[in-house]
Amino acid sequence: MASIAAEAPSTRLQRLQIAGFDGLRRGKAALERWFEAERDQLPLWIPVALGGGITMWFILPDSTWWRAALLGSLGLAFLAMAVGRHGRAGRTVALAALLVAAGIALIWWRAERASAAILARPAIVTFEARVERVEPLPPRGLVRLRLAPIRVIATPPRPCKGRRCGSRGHEGRYDPAQGSELRPVELPPHLRVNLADADMPPGLSRGATIRLGARLMPPPEPAVPGAYDYGRVAWFDGIGGTGRGFGPVTIVAPGVANGNGLRERLSRHIQESVPGGAGAIAAALATGDQGAIPEADNDAMRRSGLAHLLSVSGLHITAVVAAVMFLVLRLLALSPWLALRFRLPLIAAGAGALAAIGYTLLTGAEVPTIRSCVAALLVLVALAMGREALTLRLVAAGAFVVLLLYPESLAGPSFQLSFAAVASIIALHEHPRIKAWFAPREEGRLRKLGRDLTSLLLTGIVVELALLPISLFHFHKAGIYGSVANIVAIPLTTFVTMPFEALALLFDSVGLGTPFWWLTGRSLDLLLWIAHKTASMPGSVAALPAMPGGAYGLMVIGGLWIALWRTRWRRLGAVPLAIGAIWALLTPTPDLLVTGDGRHVALRTASGGLALLRDRVGDYTADMLAENGGADENLLLLSDQPNARCSRDLCLVERPAGGRTWRVLATRSAYLVPTAELVAACGGADIVISERRLPVACRPRWLKLDRATLAQTGGIAIALGNSRVVTVRHPGDEHPWLASAVPPASLRTHRHGAISPQ
CATH class of the missing domain: 1.20.1280 (Monooxygenase)
Incomplete structure (x- = not known):
């Protein structure tokens, strides 16, 4: 009976009912x-x-x-x-x-x-503080100080009006000599202040207590979309304010003896032994201190794709560990008694591990150095256990440790560049075909040299391709010929410069280091010659304006997919990689860039260059606008353009784009323009930009970007062809280093901060 019921059509499962489960x-x-x-x-x-x-x-x-x-x-x-x-x-x-x-x-x-108080508003303050760090920046004529404020001595007065002066609750804030009321300022626990070399008191060192005046401001947000976000970095570093100090600077209490640690003394000794840019780079290789490198040399190293040599990372850690292991092993092997009773390679590995840790601490324990130190320690452990050392698991372990210790480093270019370079090298050489092509074999020296050079060139090309999206996303430019330059630069630095520098430091202990310093300087002169020649070649730098975060994310996902899988499914990583690259290339370049304070404006000219509103602009601001506008050439002046009419206070420019002619009006000075004239000019403009609050009657046809609007949106990038506007600040953003802002009623906000008129 049961079997008959089970076979009945009404109780039998149909194909449609189980097809989904089968799938x-x-x-x-x-x-x-x-x-x-x-x-x-x-x-x-x-x-x-x-x-x-x-x-x-x-x-x-x-x-x-x-x-x-x-x-x-x-x-x-x-x-x-x-x-x-x-x-x-x-x-x-x-x-x-x-x-x-x-x-x-x-x-x-x-x-x-990491939460710490942030300076509430810009202020000019005289205060006492303890010096936590001293960073000389000779090329800029500055010394950067990290300070821990102790007490505020004086703040600038403001006029005291009416009966508030001297009333209850205002005692002690009235200055009879100036008829004003002192403005109370509460300083955050840590500040970063730049001090001119001329104002630097002799003997200032870490741990000292000083009295100084400074113009302070909260850590700045990105000036325009895609620019460097120092506010985020400062939050995790505990810095609540930045500014410029001014003299006189008085030392209230001295710091540590000669106030400089081993790192500072070693850096100064190297620069005294090797003058010029070569000595600054030698100091960077030994201590990680890049502050003394001249701007021209620094820029040439970046444009030539050799800037990674300046940041102490895997290359330098490997060289130090290998040298220490070689020396320890050879010296211990001179004793037959030791060689017969102890595992000398294990002792040498232990010495190499101590050298790696010491070198990491000496160079400031930056993220690439920590990652490289962890990787070196894992390699030494693997060697001691008889395992294969250089694998992607090693890189993954290093990344995991760094993320546990410094999770915020993931958002910075240092972490991304260092891990992408190492992972791409190992993934390439773990590929079966590549491993077979470059495996050791019996062959002539010339043929072997050719294969080694080919392997080095292929590695350089793969690394450049891996780093290209990262460089374009963070710096908006990338070196094109870096793979060729690195063929000479990497062996030169690893096998010539660093050994000579180590020998120079060693022989300095007996006063015989001068010849080795001379050889170190000549090798670094050759390195700088390669960098400058490569950077000056036509098309040496690829420039791209601010890349959408989604496009960058797709390229990262595609790259990881290709590098980390081994079966044929890895090829699917090419899909998001290609989509992200096409998206980035098709993103329209901004035609108009406006900084968050409204003072600086860059407009794209008909020839594709960028023209600046103000005739006098600082180098940092000019470089920042050029990078985020995708321009790798000298910026022009808006007042010199044929389609612009500029006076000392106003500038009106016409810009054809998107099938129409846009009229942009911007103020050029802090002087007030007669209201009637300004209102009339606003009515005939599509976009009006000003660093101050504009009258309510000023009503342009599209966007009014004055102090009130920019205070809520931050810097703005506008593509006139499709009327796309991207802002720095997004409404409702609760990340602690950002202030939430609500867009004005005349603007409608889209995702990623894009705004358009209602």
């Missing part, structure tokens, strides 16, 4: 087979998942979204464990989701823990 079953089985084939690669995604959570916290705007992402990741982890707890795929997805949640929680906790 899910087949998909799950395919996923299990794929993960089983890639089981050796799965650990490489641990830091990627952790970094994905950190990235989500930076991208999502407020705590509501952060909580939703955190809970969603946890929910996905539980779901994966419930559905596929018996398979590798379920466990992998669950672990990845947990790591994403951990990344969100980690960076959120780090941001809250």
Whole structure:
């Protein structure tokens, strides 16, 4: 009876009812087979998942979204464990989701823990402070101080009006000599102040207590979209204000003896031994101090793709560890008693590990150095255990450690450049075909040299391709011929410059280091010659304006997908990589850039260059506008353009774009323009820009960008062809280093800060 009922048509499962389950079953089985084939690669995604959570916290705007992402990741982890707890795929997805949640929680906790008071408003203050760090910047004629304020001595007076003066609650704030009321200023725990060399008192050192005056302001946000966000960096560094100090600077209490640590003394000794830019680079190689490198040399190193040699990272750590291990091993091997009773390679590895840690601390323990030190220690451990040393797991372990210690470093170019370079090199040489092509074999010296040079060139090209999107996203320019320049520069630095510098420091202990310093200087002169020649070649630099974050994210995902998988599915990474690249290239360049204070405006000319509103602009501002506008040439003056009519106070320019002619009106000075004339000019303009508040009657046809509007939007980039406007500030952004702003009623806000008229 039961069998007859089971065979009845009404109780039999139909094909349509189980087809969906069959598809899910087949998909799950395919996923299990794929993960089983890639089981050796799965650990490489641990830091990627952790970094994905950190990235989500930076991208999502407020705590509501952060909580939703955190809970969603946890929910996905539980779901994966419930559905596929018996398979590798379920466990992998669950672990990845947990790591994403951990990344969100980690960076959120780090941001809250770094919380410090930020200067409320710009102020001129006389105060006492303890010196925490002294960074000389000779090319700029400055010394950068990190200060911990102790007490405020005086603040600038403001007029005291009416009966408030001397009234209850205002005692002690009235200055009878000036008839004014002192403005109370509460300084944050840490400040960064630049001091001119001429105002630097002799003997100023770390730990000293000084009295000085300074013009202070809150850490600045990006001046225009895509520019450097020092406000974020300052938040995690605990700096609540920046500014320019002025004399006289008085030392109230001295600091440590000669106030300089080993790093500062060593840097100064090297620069005295090797003069000029070569000595500054020699100091950077030994101590990581790049402050003395001349701007021209620094720019040439960047444009030629050799700037990575200035930042102490894997190349330098490897050279130091290898040299120490070689010397220790050879010296200990001179004793037969030691050689027969101890494992000398293990002792040499221990000495190399101590050298790596000491070198990291000496050079300031920056993120690339920490990553390289961790990697070097893992290599030494692997060698001691008899394992293969240089693998992507090594890079993944280093990235995971750095993200645990400094999760905020993920958003900076240093972390991204260093890990991308190392990962691309190892991924290339782990490929079976590449490994077979360049494996050792019996052949003539000339043929072997040719294969080695080809391997070095191929490695340089792959590294340049890997670093190109990162450089364009953060710096808006990238060197094109860096792979060729590095063929000579890397061996020169590793096998000539650094050994000569080490020998010079060693022989300086007995007063015989001069010949080695001379050889070090000549090798660095050759390095600078290569950098300047490469940078001056036509087309040596690729310039691109601010890249959309989505395009950059797609390229990063595609690059990781290609580098970390090993089966044929890795080829799918080319899809997001290509989409991101096309998106970045098709993004229209901004025709108009306006800084957040409204003082500086850059307009794209008909020839494709950028013209500046003001005749006098600082080098930093000019470079920043050129980089974010995608211009790699000298900036022009708007007053010299044929389609512009400029006076001392106003400038009106016409710019054809998008099938129409745009009229842009901007104020050029702080002097007030008669209201009637200004209102009449506003009525005939599409966009009006000013650093001050404009009258209500000033109503342009499209955008009114005065002090009130820019205070809410920050800097602005406008593409006139499609009327796309991108702002620095986004409404409702709760990241702690940003002030939330609500756009004015005349503007409608879109995602990514794009605004358009209603």
